[in-house]
Amino acid sequence: MGFKNEFLSDFSIYLKDKRKTLFLCFSIFFIVVFLLLSFYVVDSSPKSWDLLVSQELQEEPSAILDVLMKGFSWLGTVYVAAVMVVVFSLIFLIFKYIKEALFVLSCLLSGGVSYVLKMLIDRPRPTTDFVRIVEETHYQSFPSGHVLFYTAFFGTLIVIAISSGILKLSWKIMISIICSAMIVLGAISRIYLGAHWFTDVIGGFIVGVLFVMFTGSVYLRSKKKSTLIQE
Numbered sequence: 551m552g553f554k555n556e557f558l559s560d561f562s563i564y565l566k567d568k569r570k571t572l573f574l575c576f577s578i579f580f581i582v583v584f585l586l587l588s589f590y591v592v593d594s595s596p597k598s599w600d601l602l603v604s605q606e607l608q609e610e611p612s613a614i615l616d617v618l619m620k621g622f623s624w625l626g627t628v629y630v631a632a633v634m635v636v637v638f639s640l641i642f643l644i645f646k647y648i649k650e651a652l653f654v655l656s657c658l659l660s661g662g663v664s665y666v667l668k669m670l671i672d673r674p675r676p677t678t679d680f681v682r683i684v685e686e687t688h689y690q691s692f693p694s695g696h697v698l699f700y701t702a703f704f705g706t707l708i709v710i711a712i713s714s715g716i717l718k719l720s721w722k723i724m725i726s727i728i729c730s731a732m733i734v735l736g737a738i739s740r741i742y743l744g745a746h747w748f749t750d751v752i753g754g755f756i757v758g759v760l761f762v763m764f765t766g767s768v769y770l771r772s773k774k775k776s777t778l779i780q781e
Contacts, residue, residue, distance in 0.1 A: 577763060584693075584756045591673050591692050591749050596680055603748035604681045607741050615742070616684055622732075622739040623685065626696030632658065635703065650710050653769040660702040660761055664695035667757065676744050683744040693753030694746045700736035701758020702765075704729035709766045713773065733758075 591597070624630060635657045642651035673692035676683070689695075711717060711725040737755065740746040746754075 580756050580760050587753055588671050600747040608682050619739040619742045622735045626699050631699050649772055656765045657703045660699050664698045681744040685743040685745055687745045692750045693757050694740050694750040696740050697737045697751050697754030698758045700733045701755050702761045704732045705762035
């Protein structure tokens, strides 16, 4: 019996250390990829694959598609994004899910992260020389602030849904699919509207993933700690 308990304890420590190692490896991987991408785009000239993706997405423009893409993009504008975050945080707070409310509220920090990175890398926006500009934009291009926010916000909702102890598996899958679709459609809309290059979108997604990884790890640790205290 003592040997069994000791084995289970050692195995538990091993799994915990393995999770930490995986987290560290993925963090370093995404950071390195983002840095390489930043150096790659810093000369500001559009890359061949940037042009290719933009041309493919803008190949058959239409008034209906313009409106749809503007709609998906509108959700990522500063004021709308802030309202979304505050509303979801308040909903969680009303139902006394304080940790979830704070986790969602942390998405507001993604705006500051985006602004700092844009200023540091200072890549110009796409111009009419290369793409069709449907929506006028401000500030620098890399990384995409919209995609960073979409990844942070909808990624946060995915983490909350998957780690929930009250949602059925079908609900977890449905929420994850919807949130993932919103991230993808948000990214596509930014390229279609001529607001960003493909590499801007990839950069925003990478930083968004890193953001969720770090805020999510804090959320999951605090949630696990609360569960252990209650037990």
